[in-house]
Amino acid sequence: MSDRIVSWHPNPSKPSFTPPPGAVDAHCHVFGPMDPFGFSPKAKYLPADAGPDMLFALRDHLGFEKNVIVQASCHGTDNAATLDAIAKSGGKARGVAVVDPDISEEELQALHHGGMRGIRFNFLKRLVDNAPKDKFLEVSKRLPAGWHVVIYFEADILEELRPFMDAIPVPLVIDHMGRPDVRQGPDGADMKAFRRFLESRDDIWFKPTCPDRLDAIKEGGQGDPWDAFAEAVAPLVEDYQDRVIWGTDWPHPNMQDEVPDDGHIVDMIPRIAPTEELQQKLLVTNPNRLYWSD
Numbered sequence: 223m224s225d226r227i228v229s230w231h232p233n234p235s236k237p238s239f240t241p242p243p244g245a246v247d248a249h250c251h252v253f254g255p256m257d258p259f260g261f262s263p264k265a266k267y268l269p270a271d272a273g274p275d276m277l278f279a280l281r282d283h284l285g286f287e288k289n290v291i292v293q294a295s296c297h298g299t300d301n302a303a304t305l306d307a308i309a310k311s312g313g314k315a316r317g318v319a320v321v322d323p324d325i326s327e328e329e330l331q332a333l334h335h336g337g338m339r340g341i342r343f344n345f346l347k348r349l350v351d352n353a354p355k356d357k358f359l360e361v362s363k364r365l366p367a368g369w370h371v372v373i374y375f376e377a378d379i380l381e382e383l384r385p386f387m388d389a390i391p392v393p394l395v396i397d398h399m400g401r402p403d404v405r406q407g408p409d410g411a412d413m414k415a416f417r418r419f420l421e422s423r424d425d426i427w428f429k430p431t432c433p434d435r436l437d438a439i440k441e442g443g444q445g446d447p448w449d450a451f452a453e454a455v456a457p458l459v460e461d462y463q464d465r466v467i468w469g470t471d472w473p474h475p476n477m478q479d480e481v482p483d484d485g486h487i488v489d490m491i492p493r494i495a496p497t498e499e500l501q502q503k504l505l506v507t508n509p510n511r512l513y514w515s516d
């Protein structure tokens with residue numbers, strides 16, 4: 223890897239949709255800054271700096287109040303950049319860490335004091351070299367009280383992951399709905415499988431996020447304004463409205479060939495959550511329950 227990648231829009235538009243007071247962007251990241259927060263030697267992409275100042279400026283521009291910052295794979299298991307951003311937020315950010323499964327209880331408590339409220343297991347082969355389920359399960363059994371596990375996987379391994387996920391004793395939050403093929407529509411095989419999974423326990427939450435990824439032109443979708451995404455996802459949000467949280471996914475890792483306009487991403491919200499009640503749950507009530515209950 224040589225050149226550092228820019229995957230975010232230089233000048234996102236102002237969305238037409240105004241988020242309700244207290245709205246949380248509950249899936250976003252920071253990249254560095256590389257000095258002093260270097261990237262992992264195992265990183266699969268080397269991004270340009272996208273630090274807390276940029277994230278908080280975008281938050282204000284889009285009309286959000288708080289962020290949940292998810293540790294991105296390019297920082298490996300060193301959570302320093304994410305913790306730094308949380309510390310600089312003045313209480314307006316919390317986070318999800320990525321940890322070495324052998325992490326000690328003391329280190330987990332330190333992450334809690336730094337604002338982390340969950341850990342993330344990433345199963346995307348293009349992002350991580352290995353994902354040891356037995357070790358992940360072991361650490362998920364000794365998390366600080368109130369924490370959850372965020373899992374990122376693609377639809378084709380949902381069934382394979384079921385015994386592992388079923389055994390995790392804390393709430394689960396599934397990134398981007400486990401990446402269903404939204405072109406199959408709301409009743410397609412991927413959505414049906416995801417619904418069966420949601421029915422298996424009532425503490426599985428999910429993010430109806432990333433229209434830009436799931437309806438990307440390079441994936442055979444139609445791109446912005448991502449109509450197939452809206453059509454496939456709106457019924458899922460309606461049916462599981464107490465288990466959804468939402469985020470921009472800024473700075474959109476690996477989306478440099480089809481960089482989304484964050485204003486357009488926000489304008490997807492009323493298309494998948496058309497009533498004020500749904501918007502309040504998706505953006506305020508639900509993320510606050512998961513991340514600011516203490």
Ligand SMILES: O=C(O)/C=C(\CC(=O)C(=O)O)C(=O)O
Pocket residue numbers: 251293294295296344349374397471474475476
């Ligand atoms: O940001 C996301 O949610 C998705 C990512 C990046 C990622 O998860 C990571 O780097 O940790 C992706 O699909 O490349």
